[in-house]
Amino acid sequence: MPDSVSRPAASPASPAPAHPHAATLKRLEHSSGRLAARAIQRMDETLPWYRAMPPEHRSWIGLVAQAGIAAFTEWFRHPEAPQAISTDVFGTAPRELTRAVTLRQTVEMVRTTIEVMESAIDDVAAPGDEAVLREALLRYAREIAFATAQVYAQAAEARGAWDARLESLVVNAVLSGEADEGTVSRAAALGWNAPEYVCVLLGTAPDGDSELTVEAIRRAARHAKLQVLTGVLGSRLVVIAGGSDNPLAVAKSLIGPYAAGPVVAGPVVPDLLAATRSAAAAAAGLRASAAWQDAPRPVLADDLLPERAMASDPAARDQLVEEIYRPLQEAGSALLETLSVYLEQASSLEGAARMLFVHPNTVRYRLRRVTDVTGWSPSDVRSAFTLRIALILGRLAAAEQRS
Structure with a gap:
C-alpha cells in the first residue's frame, strides 16, 4: 500500500481587521x-x-x-x-x-x-x-x-451639446428654406422670443474652433441687445439676428468674429418663418459679391441686386423689375424715356435735353421724380448701374409677356 501524501492543513481565513473607531x-x-x-x-x-x-x-x-x-x-x-x-x-x-x-x-x-x-x-x-x-x-x-x-x-x-445640435438644425432649416412650425418650436426652446424684426447675415467663418466663433457672436449680440441664432455651416458663418429693423447696423455690430471677406446682410423680415427669404437673399448676395470688388463691408443684399440678377438669381431679377421698372412704367412713359436716354445715350442733363427736345430743367425734374419713385438716384454711379440693369430686365420681361 503506497505511502499517503502528507498535505499541510488549511489555515483558517484571517479575520478582517477591526475598524479603529x-x-x-x-x-x-x-x-x-x-x-x-x-x-x-x-x-x-x-x-x-x-x-x-x-x-x-x-x-x-x-x-x-x-x-x-x-x-x-x-x-x-x-x-x-x-x-x-x-x-x-x-x-x-x-x-x-x-x-x-x-x-x-x-x-x-x-x-x-x-x-x-x-x-x-x-x-x-x-x-x-x-x-x-x-x-x-x-x-x-x-x-x-x-x-x-x-x-x-x-x-x-x-445641455450645451444638445442646444448646439438644436441650434444647428434651426439655422440649417432657415438657410435651406425649409423652416416650418417645428423650427419655430425648436428656436423657442433655445430662448428665441419671437422678435419683431429678423434678418440673416452670411460671411466666411474664421479658421479654428467654431464654438469660440459662436460664443464671440453671442457676446457681441448681448452687447448690441440682439437675439441671435448662429452656427458655422461648412465655411460659412450664419447669424439669424432679431430685434432691430436696421440690417446694416446689425451687421456692423456682429461683424467682428467673421473672417476676412464679404459679409452680406439679408433684408429685414417679420419673423423666423420669413427669415428664409432673408437667408436666400444673403446667400445670393454672398455668391455675387465677387462681381463688386469695391463693395462695402458689410453690404446689404439689396445693394447687390444687379450682381445677383446677372448671376441668375430670379428673386433679384423680379425685385428689380417690380420695384424699379414697373413703378416707372406706371408713372408714365416720360420718366422711362428720360431715364433711358440719360443713362444709355447722353449721360448728361444737357445732352439728354437736346435728344428729348426739352429744357434741361425738365430733364432735371424728371430725374428727381425717378429718384422719388424708385429710391435710386440716376446721378449716383452705383444707383445708375442698378437702374440700367432694371431697365434691361424690365424690357426683357415685357417682351416675354407680349410673346
Missing part, C-alpha cells in the same frame, strides 16, 4: 435614518424654495439627503478607498433633478445636511472620537462640494 461607526450606522429625517425637517423649516416644491421633487431631495448620509458612513468606514461620491449621492435621483433644482439650491441643501450632521457629532461619536468624526466630516464636505460641481457641470455640458 468601530464604536463610532456602529453609532453612525444606527443614526443615519434619524439624521436624514432631521436634515429634511431643517430644510423644510429654513428653505422656502423647498417648501414650495411639488411632492415629487421633495421626495427626490429626501433621497439625495439620505444617500449623502449613507455615503458619509461608507466614507468613514473606508476613508482611503476610492469612492464615486457623485454616483453614490446624486445617482439616487433622476437626471431631471438638475433642471428642477438649481446649483444654488443644491448647495443650500448640501450645507443644511452637513450642518445637521455636524451638530450631531457629540451625540454620535463614541467618547474620545469627536475630533476624528469632525475631521472626517470636513473632508467629506469638501468631496461632496466637488461632486456637486461635477454633476452640474456634466448636466450643463450635456
Whole structure:
C-alpha cells in the first residue's frame, strides 16, 4: 500500500481587521435614518424654495439627503478607498433633478445636511472620537462640494451639446428654406422670443474652433441687445439676428468674429418663418459679391441686386423689375424715356435735353421724380448701374409677356 501524501492543513481565513473607531461607526450606522429625517425637517423649516416644491421633487431631495448620509458612513468606514461620491449621492435621483433644482439650491441643501450632521457629532461619536468624526466630516464636505460641481457641470455640458445640435438644425432649416412650425418650436426652446424684426447675415467663418466663433457672436449680440441664432455651416458663418429693423447696423455690430471677406446682410423680415427669404437673399448676395470688388463691408443684399440678377438669381431679377421698372412704367412713359436716354445715350442733363427736345430743367425734374419713385438716384454711379440693369430686365420681361 503506497505511502499517503502528507498535505499541510488549511489555515483558517484571517479575520478582517477591526475598524479603529468601530464604536463610532456602529453609532453612525444606527443614526443615519434619524439624521436624514432631521436634515429634511431643517430644510423644510429654513428653505422656502423647498417648501414650495411639488411632492415629487421633495421626495427626490429626501433621497439625495439620505444617500449623502449613507455615503458619509461608507466614507468613514473606508476613508482611503476610492469612492464615486457623485454616483453614490446624486445617482439616487433622476437626471431631471438638475433642471428642477438649481446649483444654488443644491448647495443650500448640501450645507443644511452637513450642518445637521455636524451638530450631531457629540451625540454620535463614541467618547474620545469627536475630533476624528469632525475631521472626517470636513473632508467629506469638501468631496461632496466637488461632486456637486461635477454633476452640474456634466448636466450643463450635456445641455450645451444638445442646444448646439438644436441650434444647428434651426439655422440649417432657415438657410435651406425649409423652416416650418417645428423650427419655430425648436428656436423657442433655445430662448428665441419671437422678435419683431429678423434678418440673416452670411460671411466666411474664421479658421479654428467654431464654438469660440459662436460664443464671440453671442457676446457681441448681448452687447448690441440682439437675439441671435448662429452656427458655422461648412465655411460659412450664419447669424439669424432679431430685434432691430436696421440690417446694416446689425451687421456692423456682429461683424467682428467673421473672417476676412464679404459679409452680406439679408433684408429685414417679420419673423423666423420669413427669415428664409432673408437667408436666400444673403446667400445670393454672398455668391455675387465677387462681381463688386469695391463693395462695402458689410453690404446689404439689396445693394447687390444687379450682381445677383446677372448671376441668375430670379428673386433679384423680379425685385428689380417690380420695384424699379414697373413703378416707372406706371408713372408714365416720360420718366422711362428720360431715364433711358440719360443713362444709355447722353449721360448728361444737357445732352439728354437736346435728344428729348426739352429744357434741361425738365430733364432735371424728371430725374428727381425717378429718384422719388424708385429710391435710386440716376446721378449716383452705383444707383445708375442698378437702374440700367432694371431697365434691361424690365424690357426683357415685357417682351416675354407680349410673346
